[in-house]
Amino acid sequence: MQVLIVHHEAEIGQVLLGMVREYTAHPAKFVASNDAAREWAGQNAECDLLVIQLESEGVDGLTLAGSLGEKFPRLHTFFLPAYPLSAQRLDVATEPEIATALLPSELDLTGQQFGTHRVGRKLTESFWDKVYEAEQTSIGRSVALHVLRSSLRESPERAQEFLDTASVNANIRHPAILPVYEAGKHEGTYFYAREFVIGRTAYEIRRVA
DSSP, rough: OOOOEEHHHHHHHHHHHHHHHHHHHOOOEEEEHHHHHHHHHHHOOOOOEEEEEEEEEEEEEHHHHHHHHEEEEEEEEEEEEEGGGGOOOOEEEOOOGGGGGGGGOOOOOOOOOOOOOOEEEEEEEEESSSEEEEEEETTTEEEEEEEGGGGGTOOHHHHHHHHHHHHHHHTTTOTSSEEEEEEEEEEEEEEEEEEOOOOOHHHHHHHOO
């Protein structure tokens, strides 16, 4: 998994880069602007994870995520919101709700028991996974439960990419990154559970700005 970090503050970018290299085996690159990121993308054939500020000097996260997504179809994007570091949490950009009409039909797990998790309301979904609010019943903890779509479960490559995404988060400690508590496979379904934080999505922040 190739990781690209885009942050206009070099000190923070280098810290994030150092953590990825220290806690994971994934190759990573840090750049400080959209222009530098596009230049890097033009020289590389692979990028799986983009960690980027939502908006800052020289950085427009939504625009860059869209353009890089055209070149790297398996790209996942984690946004660092534009508010103080102490209040930051990492969120995943999803398509507007209208796009869900284009998604293939998927079993709704709402109200079901999924391993040690009691599944609540659906939070969002993408061509990659469905995300639910859930309770880890063994310890009474609220989590965001990511469940890989059934159409992708038979592909070992897709399943590994999904678990690699969880691994990246699980092995990085940073105020801007939501920790992953658990990842694996339950009755043939791949999943991971991470910290659940109530807040606005990247698209909601963008519309208000």
